[in-house]
Amino acid sequence: MSANNSDAHTVSDRLAKNAMRNVSERMIEALLLAAAAVSVLTTVGIVYVLVSESIHFFQQVSIVDFLTDTQWTPLFDDAHFGIMVLVSGTVVSSFVALAVAIPMGTIIAIYLSEFANSKVREIAKPILELLGGIPTIVFGYFALLVVTPVLQLILPELPGFSLLSAGLVMGIMIVPYIASLSEDAMRAVPMSLREGAYAMGSTRLYTALHVVVPAAFSGLAASYILAISRAVGETMILAVAAGMQPNLTWNPTEPAATITSYIVQVALGDLPHGSIGYLTIFAAGLTLLLITLVFNILGQWLRAKFRENY
Amino acid sequence: MQPLTNEQIRAVIARGKLKDTIFKGVGLFCLAIALLVIVALIADMFMKGSERFTLDFFINFASRRATQAGILSAWVGSLLVMLVTALAAVPLGVAAGLYLEEYAKRNWLTHVIEVNISNLAAVPSIVYGLLALGIFVYQFGFGQSILSAGLTLALLILPIIIVATREAIRAIPAMIREGSMAVGATRWQTCRYHIIPYAMPGILTGVIIGLARAIGETAPIITIGALTFIAFLPPVPFTGEPPAGLFDWVMSPFTVMPIQIFNWTSRPDPAFEVNAAAAGFVLMVMVLSMNAVAIYLRYKMRKNIKW
The missing domain is CATH 1.20.5 (Single alpha-helices involved in coiled-coils or other helix-helix interfaces)
Known part of the structure; x- marks a missing residue:
């Protein structure tokens, strides 16, 4: 289509207007595409920043030391960079959180999808949504100043900072994610399967556990994986309530730093741009991203493998 | 048997x-x-x-004495950061959602964008902080400013707004588009005068939920190196000498509510616990009321729309 045809006035005028319209339509489409591409740029940016700063880090610290050293003292004169120290804190706190969140979230999901009437559901769902919307710093405050004192009544030796109380509160925080995703998965199971089970004389509970849960397994698994990602990436609850001393431990009643709370601790200080201390947080961040990436891929694989089609 | x-x-x-x-x-x-x-x-x-719910608490700056400390710089900072976040995230998110629903062809590029958005939603928020530290603070030279914080949170909530926009647009029946195009409207005119207005309540719900999430985020803002002790206010937005002075405020250092709470929670002096509790309560009221509005909007929408 060309707009420079100027023989017949009326026709060319209309063509010109049309061409202008097409140009602006194209420009708008390009603008919208650019907006959509921002998400891709974000990913590229994340990978670029983490990888490029980590390369600087690994020029000074060998990967073998990074993975096998049992001390994490990057700011001391005798510097050690054993990421396992931070990973142990992350693993223990996530484990405590999941031990709370997976049973509770699954039970709530089964209850809401198979037992509760619509009235209970109308009340329960917004409550869960509100619970999921509470800022994590507030949960951190709650873990440190409410849950820890209560736990100390039961376990008198519990220190003021512990992975246990942070993990428990993290678990409560994650419950809404598991409950709402699992409930969606279970409600997507067709009614005819349940009716078949009821017709054979199954009770509600038996139907829920032996028909609905297996049929919705891929959805449940996906929700657990998301929960793991949340737990591993959770920062503020741990920074407030778990203490920030690096501590290679598998005991939840001890204080310990995690990957995320270490990053917060360094960012609170005043490290010069480009120093080794500054670079450690990018290496720690890359480790964190790789852990969540592994779980994401696992989740997608599980979903594809166990998807039931009706 | x-x-x-x-x-x-x-x-x-x-x-x-x-x-x-x-x-x-x-x-x-x-x-x-x-x-x-x-x-x-x-x-x-x-x-x-x-005991801290007095006017003084809201109009005092942070202080070394717990009883005189207030949250003025924190709530003003939160408000300004949210303004930047909303100005960046809403146009980008709505445009991206519109593109994916109304324009995108089913090709590899669209697929890459979609997979990307769902993966970004699972990235821990502190990783966004590291991204911002590397890119906004040092590469672009925005420093530890309101602009850096606002843009970081905008990227963080972008997936929420995009998903909400797409769901709202998908609920609009095809006959609306056909009717508009049948009378000669272009694709953009259809979007501009029909799709966006009809999808507005759904988009708004997503925006509110996203901002409620952003206002409580602490980790990414600490990571970019926001200061915890700020005893002054940024310049009032859009009042400086035009044109350069209009945007002085975005480059100002700042603190926000969650950082103020973190600061008070991590002090050993129990008098600051009271401040942390009071500030936490204020933050909870902000977040919960935003969430309540969103839940109410969604409830209204489900009842009202009959195509």
């Missing part, structure tokens, strides 16, 4: 029903724990912080 007698059958049924009832009890118990946590949280912060 011996057939069961009536009594045995009744016993089996009774056992099954008992198990059902027990499970119902367990389910309600778990829900009650969730509710209890919310109530305990709010009640604890309200009671501990109640």
Whole structure:
């Protein structure tokens, strides 16, 4: 289509207007595409920043030391960079959180999808949504100043900072994610399967556990994986309530730093741009991203493998 | 095999029903724990912080003395950061959602964008902080400013807004588009005058939920190196010498509510616990009321729309 045809006035005028319209339509489409591409740029940016700063880090610290050293003292004169120290804190706190969140979230999901009437559901769902919307710093405050004192009544030796109380509160925080995703998965199971089970004389509970849960397994698994990602990436609850001393431990009643709370601790200080201390947080961040990436891929694989089609 | 007698059958049924009832009890118990946590949280912060709910608390700067410390710079900072976040995230998110629903062809590029958005939603928020530290603070030279923080949170909530926009647009029936195009409207005119206005309530819900999430985020803002002790206010937006002065405020250092709470929580002096509780209560009121508006909007929408 060309707009420079100027023989017949009326026709060319209309063509010109049309061409202008097409140009602006194209420009708008390009603008919208650019907006959509921002998400891709974000990913590229994340990978670029983490990888490029980590390369600087690994020029000074060998990967073998990074993975096998049992001390994490990057700011001391005798510097050690054993990421396992931070990973142990992350693993223990996530484990405590999941031990709370997976049973509770699954039970709530089964209850809401198979037992509760619509009235209970109308009340329960917004409550869960509100619970999921509470800022994590507030949960951190709650873990440190409410849950820890209560736990100390039961376990008198519990220190003021512990992975246990942070993990428990993290678990409560994650419950809404598991409950709402699992409930969606279970409600997507067709009614005819349940009716078949009821017709054979199954009770509600038996139907829920032996028909609905297996049929919705891929959805449940996906929700657990998301929960793991949340737990591993959770920062503020741990920074407030778990203490920030690096501590290679598998005991939840001890204080310990995690990957995320270490990053917060360094960012609170005043490290010069480009120093080794500054670079450690990018290496720690890359480790964190790789852990969540592994779980994401696992989740997608599980979903594809166990998807039931009706 | 011996057939069961009536009594045995009744016993089996009774056992099954008992198990059902027990499970119902367990389910309600778990829900009650969730509710209890919310109530305990709010009640604890309200009671501990109640002595600070005076006008002074809202118009005082942070201070070394707990009783004189206030949240002025924190709530003003939160508000300004949210303004930047909204100005960046809403146009980008709505445009991206519009593109994916109304323009995108089913090709590899669209697929890459979609996979990307769902993966970004699972990236821990502190990683966004590292991205911002590397790119916004140092590469672009924005420093530890309101602009850096606002843009970081905008990227963080972009997936939420995009998903909400797409869902709202998908609910609009095809006949609306056909009707508009049949009278000669272009694709953009259809979007501009029909799709966006009709999708507005859904988009708004997503925006509010996204901003409620952003206002409580702490980790990414700490990571970019926001200061914890700020005893001054940024310049009032859009009042400086035009044109350069209009945007002085975005480059200003700042603090936000969650960072102020973190700062007070991590001090050993218990007098600051009271401040943390009071500020936490204020933050909770902000977040919960935003969420409540979003839940209410969604509830209204479900009732009202009949195509």
